[in-house]
Amino acid sequence: MKKTINIFLLIISFVVLQNCDEDQFESSLNYVSFGDTTYSTGVDVGGSNTIDVYVYTSSKVSSDVTFNIEADASGAADGSYSIPTSVTVPSGSNEGKFTLTLSDVDLGIGINRIELSFTDVTSGYDNGGSTTVEYIQNCTEVTGTLDFVFDTFSDETSWEITDALGGVVLSGGPYARSAGTASESLTLCSGRDYTLTIFDAFGDGMFDGANLGSYTLSIDGEVKISNDGEFDAEVSTAFDTK
Structure with missing residues (x-):
């Protein structure tokens, strides 16, 4: 008789524990x-x-x-x-x-x-x-060019184009010493605002004391920027592709 009671209590304990586990499992799934x-x-x-x-x-x-x-x-x-x-x-x-x-x-x-x-x-x-x-x-691509006429020290010239958030989307240079000229092909997105920055490593722009350089940026044949090389370490100009 005592053995039968022990078995019965064991079964009851298992059922109670099982129900507790199920309740806990169901609760954890409520998310x-x-x-x-x-x-x-x-x-x-x-x-x-x-x-x-x-x-x-x-x-x-x-x-x-x-x-x-x-x-x-x-x-x-x-x-x-x-x-x-x-x-x-x-x-x-x-x-x-x-x-x-x-x-x-x-x-x-x-x-x-x-x-x-x-x-x-x-x-x-x-x-x-x-x-x-x-x-x-969404980007609709447009093409353009960035054309340089250098002074003697074209190896001091580099450039970058940044978007409205300041991210660099295109860059180039420096160039070989006494390169004379260079033309870069550009692919950008239509309808956006950008900034072109020209850098001079020596800090005297594109001018060697005798020869003054220049640069021109065009998009789909339309001139957006046209400047001479008179600046110091860098010069930035905003433009758009609208």
């Missing part, structure tokens, strides 16, 4: 997460675009549940995005959606990145991680 780890899109020159970001709960909710959204936009151009601060999963569903508006505001030529995460997650839910929205300005 909210983004639909994808990365969302990517492009924005037309001078235009805007929208992108839908989805979130999911592990099971259907019995009433509307709202989750707060936090955005780290340190990797994106200021003013190029509009992001809601929360998203709601409606009653009877496990899916919610919010929309980002992205605009061509100083996007530059590189990838803009915004990291989205949940903050102050609603009680009873675990945080399922973050997602990244990546976007670029």
Whole structure:
């Protein structure tokens, strides 16, 4: 009889422990997460675009549940995005959606990145991680030339073209001593703002005391910059491809 009671108590203990484990397992699955780890899109020159970001709960909710959204936009151009601060999963569903508006505001030529995460997650839910929205300005290529007439010390001359975010998109030089002239082919994106910077390593511009150099930048046959070589260590000039 005593043996039978011990077996019965053992079975009861196993059932109770099993139920506790199941409750704990089910609780750990009650979470909210983004639909994808990365969302990517492009924005037309001078235009805007929208992108839908989805979130999911592990099971259907019995009433509307709202989750707060936090955005780290340190990797994106200021003013190029509009992001809601929360998203709601409606009653009877496990899916919610919010929309980002992205605009061509100083996007530059590189990838803009915004990291989205949940903050102050609603009680009873675990945080399922973050997602990244990546976007670029769609590029229609234009071609051009950068032409030099050097002074004697062409080996002191170099140059770079930067976009609106300060990123270097093209560069060249220095050149061989007494090169005379040089012509560089350029490929840029239409509708963007750029800056051309000419450098002189000696710090006296493109002038050797007797010969004064010059440089000309043209896009699709239109002269955008035309300067002589009178400067010191460097000279920067803004231009656009509009």
